[in-house]
Amino acid sequence: MSDASTMDVINNFLATKGIYSLVLILLFLGLYGMIVSNNYMKKMMAMNVMQVAVIFFYLCFAQKDGGMIPILNGITTDPNAYINPLPHALMLTAIVVSLGTTGVALALLMRIKEAYGSAEEDEVLRRADK
Amino acid sequence: MSQHFPVLIVLLPLSAALLSPFFSFMYRQAGKWIAVAALAGSFLCSVGLLLQVTAGGGQAIHYYMGNWVPPLGIEFVVDPINAVIVAMITFLAMCTAIYSTPFLKKSNWLYMGGYYTLMALLCVGLSGMTLTGDVFNLYVYLEIASLSGYGLIALGGNKGTLAAFRYLLIGTIGASLYLLAIGFMYSMTGSLNMADLSVLLQDKMDYPLMIMVIGLLIAAFGIKAALFPFHGWQPDSYTYSHPGAAPLISGAMSKVPAYAMLRFFFYLFGAQHLFVQHGLTVIGILGALGIILGSVMAIAQDDFRRMLAYSSVAQIGYIAVGLAIGSMYGLIGAILHIINHAFMKGSLFMAIGGVQYRFGEFRISQLGQLNKKMPFTVFTICVAALGMIGIPPAGGFFSKIYIMQGAMETGQYIYIAVLVISSLLNAVYFFRVMENIFVNPDAGLKEINPTAGKLELPLQMLIPIVLFGIIILALGFCNASVVDCIIKLGLPEVFLG
Numbered sequence: 001m002s003d004a005s006t007m008d009v010i011n012n013f014l015a016t017k018g019i020y021s022l023v024l025i026l027l028f029l030g031l032y033g034m035i036v037s038n039n040y041m042k043k044m045m046a047m048n049v050m051q052v053a054v055i056f057f058y059l060c061f062a063q064k065d066g067g068m069i070p071i072l073n074g075i076t077t078d079p080n081a082y083i084n085p086l087p088h089a090l091m092l093t094a095i096v097v098s099l100g101t102t103g104v105a106l107a108l109l110m111r112i113k114e115a116y117g118s119a120e121e122d123e124v125l126r127r128a129d130k
Numbered sequence: 131m132s133q134h135f136p137v138l139i140v141l142l143p144l145s146a147a148l149l150s151p152f153f154s155f156m157y158r159q160a161g162k163w164i165a166v167a168a169l170a171g172s173f174l175c176s177v178g179l180l181l182q183v184t185a186g187g188g189q190a191i192h193y194y195m196g197n198w199v200p201p202l203g204i205e206f207v208v209d210p211i212n213a214v215i216v217a218m219i220t221f222l223a224m225c226t227a228i229y230s231t232p233f234l235k236k237s238n239w240l241y242m243g244g245y246y247t248l249m250a251l252l253c254v255g256l257s258g259m260t261l262t263g264d265v266f267n268l269y270v271y272l273e274i275a276s277l278s279g280y281g282l283i284a285l286g287g288n289k290g291t292l293a294a295f296r297y298l299l300i301g302t303i304g305a306s307l308y309l310l311a312i313g314f315m316y317s318m319t320g321s322l323n324m325a326d327l328s329v330l331l332q333d334k335m336d337y338p339l340m341i342m343v344i345g346l347l348i349a350a351f352g353i354k355a356a357l358f359p360f361h362g363w364q365p366d367s368y369t370y371s372h373p374g375a376a377p378l379i380s381g382a383m384s385k386v387p388a389y390a391m392l393r394f395f396f397y398l399f400g401a402q403h404l405f406v407q408h409g410l411t412v413i414g415i416l417g418a419l420g421i422i423l424g425s426v427m428a429i430a431q432d433d434f435r436r437m438l439a440y441s442s443v444a445q446i447g448y449i450a451v452g453l454a455i456g457s458m459y460g461l462i463g464a465i466l467h468i469i470n471h472a473f474m475k476g477s478l479f480m481a482i483g484g485v486q487y488r489f490g491e492f493r494i495s496q497l498g499q500l501n502k503k504m505p506f507t508v509f510t511i512c513v514a515a516l517g518m519i520g521i522p523p524a525g526g527f528f529s530k531i532y533i534m535q536g537a538m539e540t541g542q543y544i545y546i547a548v549l550v551i552s553s554l555l556n557a558v559y560f561f562r563v564m565e566n567i568f569v570n571p572d573a574g575l576k577e578i579n580p581t582a583g584k585l586e587l588p589l590q591m592l593i594p595i596v597l598f599g600i601i602i603l604a605l606g607f608c609n610a611s612v613v614d615c616i617i618k619l620g621l622p623e624v625f626l627g
Binding site: 027031034040043044047050051054057058061084087090093094097100101104105108109111112115116124128 | 270281284292306313317320
């Protein structure tokens, strides 16, 4: 009996907030990767993972049960029948920004590799101090 | 024409930024001229805007982008405070663009065009962040400013590239946290417009989610403004950035996020709410720690630029303490210090950039008898140092006294103690500089860029340097009129009572 109610609680949690927990885990995975990895390339990839987690967060709260895509179809103009397109539009901008950030990061990383002959953080810092 | 000033401030440098490489390709100097002209036009527009908004008695001017009415459209909101800050940014950008021309004398068209593109884009990002009335728009401008900032830092050579990359990693965390915070606010209210949010959030301010929002905002703007525990990126970035761009980067880039933080806490949320007060207390503690730690670290440096960078950590602490006090005088002090510090730090970086241009030297111990060789530059260093320490005629004294008055009024005496101690520490490291300049024997510096004629530096560098020294003094003499005629008009009504 108690097993069934525990399962209910878990199911309920997963149905309502499960996706947000996953997003949170993804965000902290990204942050963790940026802190612990020694390679600058890996740090940058972890940074991208973190940015994607934020984008997922927006897409999750824009989701609505039974909503349809926001295209005027001649049947209804009731806003409750459509999902909100604004978070998706915002995230389109955020994706472009993250693309730009990645581009600048890669360009800088190439320069660092040329100048110091390595992309490992401890190695680069040791050579930079000389 | 004059009703379009808010958008022209952003639009002029943006178009110049995009055109600059093409004009440089046709004629190498043209890219520089177009950028300087656009920044000058942008400065004139911001002065016009400041006159407009103060003439209207502090009534905020709203500019609807493409005539889309908010909360659906994006708007620029101009009140007296952000008008004066944007005038400061555009003036700093214009002077820095003129100042950096001798550094680019031997560069090819691509470098020249690219440099001025980044410079104009940085000005776009910073002034857009100050003017916008939309939280997501602020994120976009924040990223424009950051990305062009990374570029300008990376132009400073190999160490600059490394500093820029490390700043990029940390700065992106800050921007992502900000995006998360506005995501929470949007999911609570369904609005992104600041004026709309400030109404819709009022009955939601005791939701637990607001703790998250405030914490994320402190972390995000703390990273961008180099508030104490988040300042790790800053000393390297300021030290190794391109010497021509350093005045703008050090003067404006970390002040604007501090102003954005002020706007969120006092205009959007309202300081009367419990969570906001706790958030402000956290900012105050971090600021106070930053003041002490930054000043102590600055004493230990021999590189002049690195010393200035650590002193910036301390100066951001003053602004944070001014916010944390949260009374009328505290806020006035914080805003006045944003303006004062931009000019003080900008002028010090200009001065050391000038020494670096002529002698290739930036170590404090090598500056002996510099007053004989570069009297005007040393004048500006002295005036700015007086301002940093807080000695009366210079502007820095007055912002500190306002912050202290605010702390006295609200009984937060610990902040007064911190401010007094840090003034002493500031005196230690700036008097060390002056001792090295005036007392030490001549270090026998070799000129790498000998100047023709009697001038100590090329005129494009000398005029901004001297002008900034005079502005620091003028801000001190005119502080009462700046506060009464401009800043007081724009404070939230609750403080004026």
